[in-house]
Amino acid sequence: MKRVVSDITKTAGIFILLFVPACLLAEDGYDLWLRYKIVNDAGRLAHYRQTVTGININAASPTLLAAKEELEKGLNGLLGKKLPEHNLLQNGSVMAVKAAASDIVSRVISKELLASSGKEGFIIRSAVVRNKRIIIITGNTDISVLYGVFHFLRILQTQQSLADLAIQSSPSLQLRLLNHWDNLDRHVERGYAGFSIWNWHTLPDYRDPRYKDYARANASVGINGVSLTNVNANAMVLTRPYLEKVAALAAIFRPYGIRVYLTARFSAPIEIGKLSTADPLNDSVQHWWSNKAKEIYSLIPDFGGFLVKANSEGQPGPQNYGRNHADGANLLADAVAPYQGIVMWRAFVYSQQSNDRFKQAYEEFKPLDGQFRKNVLVQVKNGPIDFQPREPFSPLFGAMEKTPLMMEFQLTQEYLGQGTHLVFEAPMFKEVLQADTYVKGKGATVAKVVDGSLYNHSLNGMAGVANIGNDINWTGHLFGQANWYTLGRLAWNYELSSEQIADEWIRQTFNNKAFLVSTVKKIMLSSHEAMVSYMTPLGLHHIMGNGHHYGPAPWSDNLPRPDWNPVYYHRADSAGIGFDRTSTGSNALAQYSAEVRHRYEDPGDCDEKYLLWFHHVSWKHIMKSGRTLWEELCYKYYSGVEQARLMQQQWNQLENDVDKERFEHLRMLLAIQVKEAIWWRNACLLYFQGFSKMPIPSAYEQPDKTLEYYKNLRFPYAPGN
Ligand code: BDP
Secondary structure (H helix, E strand, C coil): CHHHHHHHHHHHHHHHHHHCCHHHCCCCCCCCCCCCCCCCCHHHHHHHHHHCCEEECCCCCHHHHHHHHHHHHHHHHHHCCCCCECCCCCCCEEEEEEHHHCHHHHHHCCHHHHHHCCCCCEEEEEEEECCEEEEEEEECCHHHHHHHHHHHHHHHHCCCCCCCCEEEECCCCCEEEEECCECCCCCECCCCCCCCCCCCCCCCCCCCHHHHHHHHHHHHCCCCEEECCCCCCCHHHHCHHHHHHHHHHHHHHHHHCCEEEEECCCCHHHHCCCCCCCCCCCHHHHHHHHHHHHHHHHHCCCCCEEEECCCCCCCCCHHHHCCCHHHHHHHHHHHHHHHCCEEEEECCCCCCCCCCHHHHHHHHHHHHCCCCCCCEEEEEECCCCCCCCCCCCCCCCCCCCCCCEEEEEECCCCCCCHHHCCCCCHHHHHHHHHCECCECECCCEHHHHHCCCCCCCCCCEEEEECCCCCCCCCCCCCCHHHHHHHHHHHHHCCCCCHHHHHHHHHHHHCCCCHHHHHHHHHHHHHHHHHHHHHHCHHHCCCCECCCCCCCECCCCCCCCCHHHCHHHHHCCCCCEECCCCCCCCCCHHHHCCHHHHHHHHCCCCCCHHHHHHHCCEECCCECCCCCEHHHHHHHHHHHHHHHHHHHHHHHHCCCCCCCHHHHHHHHHHHHHHHHHHHHHHHHHHHHHHHHHCCCCCCCCCCCCCCHHHHHCCCCCCCCCC
8 A cells, every 4th residue: 555655656757756846845045045946048047058068177176176066056957967987088078177287277367366366266268278178176275266156156046148258256245144043042042943953962063964055155255254142252162062063063064164152251261260250351261362372273263363252241251350341352353363263343332431332332332443453353233232223333333443343243133123124225225235324525435434445554354143043944934045145145246236146045945937037136125124124113123022023112112221111212291203313312323434423413304214313303303205293104014014015926926937845835925924013013003102192194004003002912832032
């Protein structure tokens, strides 16, 4: 009987394989954007099969072996047939080689081009060598060859032409990192995709194949570093048994050009070192850290260094001993310096001393400019508060001439709808990178601070707080993958537009059908603005639920610290709403250059996206649209919901263009998103109406629940908290 069943299943399976178009076969999302499905356009497929006939790679190192494996996997899948190895070059050979290992490269590619490609840049070139038409993928190092291979496969996956390839690409930034906020018990702080992918219990002996797939995905977008552990750190990761586990991960990542970093708990010398102090100026403390660094490097010779959260939200730090952030950072920097390690010291700090949390990071860090060691970067969140749906750029960017500042974005959507909202973050990241600080006249963009060009820093980088967990599709929400993808692509080349990034991600993740590509692109490119409109329009910020940050709670005012409460941020009263950060208020605007200050200073001129970030504005204030502020607020909340509904309708048109599994996944999630957008809109407008005393215009559908109803909702088990 069993046999009969399995025969039937087999026959059915073959039937399905033969008669269901490849794009409709169920997919669980595990393969990310590296699916390598056979090219579904007959003309393109023919062109590829004619142009690419075999592979020529000498897998002389683990990285070149990885390049070879990837090229084989990719080309065999995309071309739908197994390609032979060409030990001798033939028409159609794809040759991937480190420049110095090949005479052919030096004949075809100029020294200058190679020199300008640096250590990681790659070159892809069509060439005729000994009368054979070949494609060369090369660079100065093995890792550059691997990056070139991934880019070459991207060209095929996005169905571009292979004629006359002449591509050269080098990264904009040196450190391109994911920051995992993963605890040793596998709980992920602010994680919405299951548990941590690091199975500390079974490491170092059990090497889950997923670790390698993770490394492949990162390398495919140029990510070259991973901080494995939560910034709210546990010193135990620095003990020998854990370092051995870390070393096992480092060994798997190494061929893919990825270094591991760890978060260092400042009090580790006390907790695991049996010292009585962690004072950075104490000899035994310094000695302890330098021994610890020695031990780490003996196990992981290419260990990247430390990421540190200190004197912030209860974490220990140098201030516990009357020292400052530079003293703390330099302690660790000196410990790793002999091994070329670095320290990323976070500027996310705030305490009760300031009259505005906005100002805290600047106030603590700006005076320390020039006091950090050469191997320290100060890692700054994109905005002054905390990963809100929209923030103006942090005034620290541009303010610290002598210190390299690293960008910290948050991929995981703690304040952006968490695991259920489709929000493509590229437009938000670009908005910050393109913002002009005017610290050296026009054109001093945040991007130029971050890439070091503004003040001539050679150390530079960008990090994204990871949105990855052990869910089968890695990110829980399938479109979370696009944000992971974006971090890598933007850190590699911040000139890429959001549209370009979306376009390539869609083609690789789904397929190249014109209708699908244009529809999904519309959804993605409108999603961030939609979310801002239904959550925090016109510059509102931090009005989420306490602790878990899930859903709206603008009424919340009972947490011990004033600046943990939404009421601190929106300041709604009978006169109006918003935080006055001009000279009549907290004067946070004074932290920006004169030009930026000038742009935001006057509520009549201020870009309305940021209005309530900087001004307490009367409910009757006339906006650029001619509506009053209250009417505009209603308009924004309502249009955000409409935009979410539109995204849902657009997706629903794709039933025949996406496999059922992923179609349904998105269909259900978008329904949740619409429901939650309505929740946000109703709860916020009903609450603010208590101050404005004005009606929600009757043309709009009216809230069907009371404010009390919304206030009474509780989510004790909201994830990620
Ligand atoms: C906040 C998160 C908190 C993090 C903190 C940080 O709510 O979980 O520990 O950022 O960045 O947004 O350190």
